[in-house]
Amino acid sequence: MTDCEEVTTALALGAPLDAGARAHLAACARCGADEVRAREIARTLAAYAVPAPPPGLAGRVAAAAGPLLARTRHVRAPRLARTIAAALVPLPAIVVWNVVVLRAAARLLDAVLPPALGAYLVFSYATLLALLLAASYAAIPLLAERQRRRREESHA
Amino acid sequence: MRGDAELMAAVTAGDERALAELVDRHGPALHQLLWRLTGGRDVDDLHQETWLRVVRAAARFDPRRRFSTWLFRIAVNLARDWHRRRPPEPADPALVDALPAGTDGVARMDAALDAARLLAALPEAQRSALVLRYYHDLPEEDVAEILGCPRGTVKSRLHQATARLLGRR
Numbered sequence: 001m002t003d004c005e006e007v008t009t010a011l012a013l014g015a016p017l018d019a020g021a022r023a024h025l026a027a028c029a030r031c032g033a034d035e036v037r038a039r040e041i042a043r044t045l046a047a048y049a050v051p052a053p054p055p056g057l058a059g060r061v062a063a064a065a066g067p068l069l070a071r072t073r074h075v076r077a078p079r080l081a082r083t084i085a086a087a088l089v090p091l092p093a094i095v096v097w098n099v100v101v102l103r104a105a106a107r108l109l110d111a112v113l114p115p116a117l118g119a120y121l122v123f124s125y126a127t128l129l130a131l132l133l134a135a136s137y138a139a140i141p142l143l144a145e146r147q148r149r150r151r152e153e154s155h156a
Numbered sequence: 157m158r159g160d161a162e163l164m165a166a167v168t169a170g171d172e173r174a175l176a177e178l179v180d181r182h183g184p185a186l187h188q189l190l191w192r193l194t195g196g197r198d199v200d201d202l203h204q205e206t207w208l209r210v211v212r213a214a215a216r217f218d219p220r221r222r223f224s225t226w227l228f229r230i231a232v233n234l235a236r237d238w239h240r241r242r243p244p245e246p247a248d249p250a251l252v253d254a255l256p257a258g259t260d261g262v263a264r265m266d267a268a269l270d271a272a273r274l275l276a277a278l279p280e281a282q283r284s285a286l287v288l289r290y291y292h293d294l295p296e297e298d299v300a301e302i303l304g305c306p307r308g309t310v311k312s313r314l315h316q317a318t319a320r321l322l323g324r325r
Contacts, residue, residue, distance in 0.1 A: 005315040012318040013290050034322055041274065041321050045290060048271030050196075053187040057200060058179045061207045065175055068211045073170030148215070 007031045011038035014046060083144040087137065098129050160223035168214040179207060182227055185292065189228060192287045193235040195272050202238060206231045228292075229302045232284050239280045274321055282317035285310050 166174030
């Protein structure tokens with residue numbers, strides 16, 4: 001920090017001067033001439049006390065924001081419920097289809113593999129399908145939320 | 157204690173208690189900022205409007221950013237609009253009466269009035285930079301983010317403000 005602007009700004013804002021600034025101040029006639037006024041400005045700025053917020057202000061904010069927040073709750077819940085309901089519509093068909101596929105696979109495997117190995121493979125496949133289905137449905141609220149944010153951002 | 161980002165997520169879902177917690181936490185600093193940006197005029201209205209904008213824009217808050225920076229950005233923009241609608245006037249001594257009285261009450265009122273006059277003499281952009289940097293002790297990077305300008309611009313606004321206060325410009 002060695003130029004005049006930085007030194008006078010630091011003085012006016014009451015910031016501590018580093019060694020370079022002090023050396024500049026000692027050597028620079030222009031900064032020397034401004035020093036008294038700059039320190040006076042720093043004292044004046046430092047004396048600017050601001051009263052505490054009035055006691056009722058937080059309540060006033062809450063009262064004004066209440067309807068907005070209520071509307072948010074009102075809009076969000078049905079939207080999410082609608083999304084989940086829409087996602088649940090094809091679920092029975094998916095489950096029926098998977099059962100059909102698993103039965104067919106079990107019959108096929110019974111014909112070519114020992115029964116224990118066939119049952120193991122079918123059980124593993126069924127578990128994998130169940131996990132994939134659960135993960136897909138668990139992602140629905142997250143994806144719905146992301147989509148909602150994108151929509152709001154594009155409207156903003 | 158819940159963090160600001162968590163509280164904002166709750167506000168997005170319409171949680172009134174989360175908003176009240178944020179107001180308790182950041183309201184006093186916001187009040188000080190608005191007071192110094194406007195010279196104490198219309199502070200309560202601007203304070204309330206800032207929080208309403210927080211609620212309306214809650215979904216757009218990026219939880220990776222600091223909430224106070226985002227809040228101050230909203231407040232500074234509101235104060236800027238307020239200044240456009242209503243040009244600065246000399247500080248009103250009646251506003252200083254709101255200051256807490258002490259044994260040196262008159263001296264404090266005078267000092268506060270002097271400081272309010274100093275700030276009122278600055279263009280809005282310089283005043284915002286000075287208030288955020290000096291009174292809120294924010295680093296220049298944060299001030300730049302709040303004001304939506306490069307860090308170098310903050311620095312030059314502070315230099316220009318000092319020059320103006322020194323009577324050079």
